[in-house]
Amino acid sequence: MKKKNIENLIIKEIEIKIKNFFRKKIFNLHEPLFFGNETKYLNECIKSSYVSSVGNYVNKFEKKISNYTKSKYSLSVINGTSALHLTLLAAKINKNDEVLVQSLTFVASVNPILYCGAIPHFVDVENDTLGIDPTKLEKYLEYISIKKNNKCINKITKRKISALVVMHTFGHPSKIIQLKKICRKFNIILIEDAAEAIGSFYKNKHVGTFGDFGVLSFNGNKTITSGCGGMILTNNYKFYKKIKHLSTQSRVKHKFEFIHDEIGYNYRLSNINAAVGCAQLEYINKILRSKRQIFKIYKALFSNQNFFTVFKEPIYSKSNYWLQTILLNDEYVEYKNVIISKLNDSGIKVRPVWKPIHLLKHFKKSPKMNLYNTNLLYKKIINLPSSYSLILN
């Protein structure tokens, strides 16, 4: 068959099935809905006159997230990027340390490593979770690292490997228990970038609560949103005290004096944003049910074709299905860009996965393992419209 015909077949397969089923005009990738107490809480917040980083909704939001995730401590911050930055600082990642991180991720997983003057070291993901491949990682670390004074040292670069940032891609849990074991073995700090993964569980435990730190995001495109917003999860009181201190310009407690004892940041969430977050969290289960339902619909709609597969949550996992994902079969990867482009033109908002970070020009010198799966998945992945408004609205 001619290339043009195949391309059209795939596009029509997706377009017609989605349009016929959902009967809408525009299919957004991920838009939020607000049908709970959002405006009520916002009005109360304004009435209270507490709109900045001190206020009842900030405290409530943190408590509710702790209850929901079973994290011992939760600290709300302005976004996922600042959350990750604070975890790296609290973990004392030093300048020129190496931080292992998947290359198949949004750049916000990596930028905070640069803020610390540390060096991202890219590792590969696996096909069944889209997260870091534990077997490959362990072999790689055995090969490239050596233990000196209980520190994990990269034999080639002579630099300390300080931390591993695990991202739960599109909300699907990575093999976090295996990854945690590897971190313990090599004495590496484990940070979970669960920015996309609120409502995702691995063996019935919320992701972001396995590592030394976990990070959530409540950006507008996430499962629940507070406009801007992020949360740091930790079970370690010392870490919690440290991130809280750093997030408030490192101000020292004093009845009235303004004293600061180290470099600090302005990273606390405002009460206004927390008010919206509190309202959204109240109906997260309804949202999660809808997102799971959308997966089932796509699975059924696309069961009778051989162009692509619909990605299903990994074993032992309950995923929030943040972004619905299809993987083009090998023989059709060449059509990815045109499929994405034309579907977008037709009102079906789809997107590729992020360009792998090791391919961005300013990361080309960063150390990396063989990134076979990352490179391949980049060619195969398309995210389909995943808004729960497809069902709930």
Place this chain on the structure above:
Amino acid sequence: MKKKNIENLIIKEIEIKIKNFFRKKIFNLHEPLFFGNETKYLNECIKSSYVSSVGNYVNKFEKKISNYTKSKYSLSVINGTSALHLTLLAAKINKNDEVLVQSLTFVASVNPILYCGAIPHFVDVENDTLGIDPTKLEKYLEYISIKKNNKCINKITKRKISALVVMHTFGHPSKIIQLKKICRKFNIILIEDAAEAIGSFYKNKHVGTFGDFGVLSFNGNKTITSGCGGMILTNNYKFYKKIKHLSTQSRVKHKFEFIHDEIGYNYRLSNINAAVGCAQLEYINKILRSKRQIFKIYKALFSNQNFFTVFKEPIYSKSNYWLQTILLNDEYVEYKNVIISKLNDSGIKVRPVWKPIHLLKHFKKSPKMNLYNTNLLYKKIINLPSSYSLILN
């Protein structure tokens, strides 16, 4: 007279006059009021479902600030700290460059210098503006610097002096035209930290619009607030493009690909916060009139005593009078802490000026000029309750 008696006299002077005049129980230092379109705009924002960094209120807020300040370009960001950070990055302040900044300031004026790996170099303020002393600064630069390849080099440290951060203390304009001339002479970038100074004008021109960049803050304790929030002002299109790029994770424009071409940040203001900012800005003139009125009241109340003077806006300036300020006369500075402590206990929320940054332990090695006025003002300054709710509520 005994110390205890003098102390009591000063405290009673302030306490009784304030309580008798305003007839309240609690006198907050600076609390916001919301009596405009805040909840209306918030409800509209939620209804629109645009709650994150893209949305009408973000665009409107920037336009309104440009109109109000007559800045050519305005970029809204999450707070004043991030605003200042972006200006330093756009100005290409390099690692180990020196950045001149007053020591009498909030630590957020200085932390972004550290984020860039640059070195704060502390300069002194003057008594009539509480801002940087231009005469002293010029003499100092003539003495310590040399021009090499059109760069200003510190002869002692051999480092480049790249920028001057001028803070408009408590909203009172510094001598910004003189300071700008010095920057031009020594080829130094001028950044105005006008975080406290929205609504303040020098020779009828809004502060923050004299330098290469200006920075505003809309934190909860500021003249107008958006919960969290800041704004960068610039008249330079290239600078504007650069800060916008950096503030959105340095993502390159593309129909669908995620490509980033340099280190980036997650610093854009959310539409929710911008909605509140828009509403507050609509009645800024009413707020400013009230704040000026409070100054006049304090001036009148405390005209018949010799313990302290009430600080008045400098010549050529129209100040927003963000924080009302008294300066203890030299012979009473020893009572500062006890006055502050006891007034706070009595419900009159007062505070000292920030501990000068050069006295904080992690800045002790930073270069500095003789900071005579800074050290003296630290002993003399007390901020009185400045909430416009004293009058408007």
